[in-house]
Amino acid sequence: MTKMPLFPSVLALALIGYFGASYAAPAQNDANCTACHSNIGTLHTGSKHANLPCATCHDGTADHLKNPKTHPTVSMSPQQCSSCHPNQFETMYKVNDHRIARDSKKNLNNISPNPFFDEALGAHGFVKEHNLPRSHAYAAVDQFIADRSFGGRFQPKEGWLFSGDNGGFFGVWEKIDDTIPGNAQKPHKPGTAAAANPVCWTCKSTDVMMDWAYLGDPNTKAKWSRASNPVDLVHNINHAVNCNMCHDPHSAQPRIVRDALIQAMTRTDYPTLYSESANKTPIDVKDMGLRGF
Ligand code: HEC
Ligand code: HEC
Ligand code: HEC
Ligand code: HEC
Structure with missing residues (x-):
């Protein structure tokens, strides 16, 4: 009885992830974009993101087309990717309690498992306070x-x-x-x-x-x-x-x-x-x- 509701909700998440978000074939003006930004065009064309119009991630493109000095927005936020890749977004920032991160540097209570780190970082103050990795x-x-x-x-x-x-x-x-x-x-x-x-x-x-x-x-x-x-x-x-x-x-x-x-x-x-x-x-x-x- 409890299995049924769980399964469709997982399925729905996957569908929203890959097909639910509205991206159409590249908009007409994308050809204009790559005429000037040919290096981006080379990366984008034929890629798994090829069908994502530039405006999926960049706002203010109309003003930019009128005047290149008016920049479109560029977002570095992982939230920009989350609408289409919700699973990766969620797991990326989850703490994994089952696997302890590799302890490579000296921390408050122990010596470095690899003394090279202490040597490489020399006299930096922070080698004295590397708490356990998170x-x-x-x-x-x-x-x-x-x-x-x-x-x-x-x-x-x-x-x-x-x-x-x-x-x-x-x-x-x-x-x-x-x-x-x-x-x-x-x-x-x-x-x-x-x-x-x-x-x-x-x-x-x-x-x-x-x-x-x-x-x-x-x-x-x-x-x-x-x-x-x-x-x-x-x-x-x-x-x-x-x-x-x-x-x-x-x-x-x-x-x-x-x-x-x-x-x-x-x-x-x-x-x-x-x-x-x-x-x-x-x-x-x-x-x-x-x-x-
Ligand atoms: C006429 C040539 C031209 C066209 C067409 C053009 N760009 Fe640009 N774009 C530029 C130039 C030049 C810059 C750098 C502007 C500067 O000098 O600061 C730029 C900058 C950018 C930036 C960087 C912004 C930043 O903060 O550094 C983005 C993103 C961008 N363009 C996206 C687009 C998109 C998307 C399109 C299509 C809608 C487009 N461009 C069309 C010439 C163009
Ligand atoms: C999936 C989201 C996404 C799409 C789609 C996208 N961009 Fe970007 N763009 C970014 C991000 C994020 C950056 C920040 C720089 C980076 O990560 O390389 C960026 C940076 C840029 C820059 C600045 C590059 C630099 O290093 O100076 C230009 C120009 C640009 N994009 C143009 C375009 C054009 C043209 C298209 C469509 C062909 C496009 N972008 C489609 C996310 C996207
Ligand atoms: C509008 C939806 C959308 C957005 C936003 C988006 N993607 Fe994607 N992404 C896709 C689609 C569709 C695929 C292709 C899936 C497939 O072929 O299985 C994909 C594929 C990928 C892949 C897999 C490539 C491979 O070789 O399998 C990576 C990695 C990726 N995207 C990273 C990102 C990152 C990073 C961002 C944010 C900067 C982002 N995506 C934003 C729709 C999107
Ligand atoms: C520290 C590097 C790193 C960061 C940060 C990262 N990824 Fe990945 N990602 C990878 C690697 C490596 C793979 C390939 C995994 C494999 O093939 O097993 C991957 C695979 C993927 C794929 C392909 C499908 C899959 O699961 O194999 C997608 C989509 C993706 N990442 C999206 C994202 C998104 C969205 C973010 C941000 C929330 C993100 N990634 C952050 C390294 C990273």
Whole structure:
């Protein structure tokens, strides 16, 4: 008796996922879009997302067609993908209680299982406070509130209760507040340090990816760089481990976007574990090149 209602509801979820959302054949003006954005056109055409009109994910296209300087919206939110991929969206931010995350670094109560991490991270303040690893949902917020990252300035809005939420999708700034005026990156409480730097976001989020030149090189056209104030920068990070960190939204193909990882996999000036490996996966680096950095 209880089986019947359960089965159709699971089925309905799958159907909404793949067929219920309204996407028609690409709108006429999409050909205009790819005439200028040919690199996007190459990724999009023939892909599993080929039938998704550009306007599925970008608003304000009519004004942009009149004047390219008026930008359409670009959203980095995983919620943009959730309407069509509800299962991946839900499981992505779930805490997996059955499988403990691999503990690779030193944490509060133990030594690093691999001493190389301590060596590689040198004297960074935060090697002293790596608490036990948690799931993707907390990747950004946990780094911001660690006492050794931002000097204790970011505090949970409702105490530590949210730690027990068991994950789920949330925006970082729904959970924490900045308790210190200004943007000085320094210890604000006894026993804290300010070891986080502007590059830290690259492992946590893609939110500021389009405003960042390769490797964070300072560039007048890019809003953020390695030299930015880390406090100002993290105020612009709201999502942890976005879908587009691993999936190209135009081709729906897997990708990497972390620039340090791209550099490690492509450098030829120095032998790396990757370049020396006989089994390496072929990679193809694409420069989207839109903003000239
Ligand atoms: C006439 C050429 C042209 C056409 C047609 C065109 N674009 Fe653009 N698009 C540009 C240029 C140039 C930029 C960079 C604007 C700038 O200089 O800041 C841009 C920027 C963008 C951006 C990036 C916004 C950002 O925040 O960086 C998106 C997204 C985009 N276009 C989507 C579209 C879509 C969708 C269409 C079709 C409806 C389209 N474009 C049609 C030339 C074009
Ligand atoms: C499934 C959602 C989705 C669809 C459909 C989509 N985009 Fe995008 N687009 C994104 C996201 C997300 C980004 C942010 C950059 C990234 O993740 O690579 C983006 C970024 C862009 C950019 C800026 C690229 C850069 O790196 O500077 C352009 C231009 C663009 N899209 C054009 C288009 C055009 C043209 C189409 C239709 C052919 C299209 N998009 C369809 C989600 C989408
Ligand atoms: C309007 C609906 C829609 C949206 C929004 C959407 N997708 Fe998809 N996506 C699809 C469809 C349809 C397929 C093809 C499913 C199939 O062929 O089984 C697909 C396939 C995929 C695949 C699988 C590719 C493969 O090789 O099997 C990935 C990964 C993916 N999408 C990621 C994303 C990401 C990331 C976003 C958000 C940036 C997103 N999608 C937004 C409809 C959507
Ligand atoms: C840390 C990297 C990573 C992130 C972040 C990520 N994915 Fe994936 N995703 C993968 C990998 C790897 C696969 C291939 C899994 C396989 O083949 O077993 C995959 C597979 C998929 C597929 C293909 C169908 C399937 O389940 O095999 C879809 C659709 C998808 N992801 C959507 C999403 C959406 C939506 C998000 C954000 C809520 C997301 N992914 C976030 C790595 C990621």
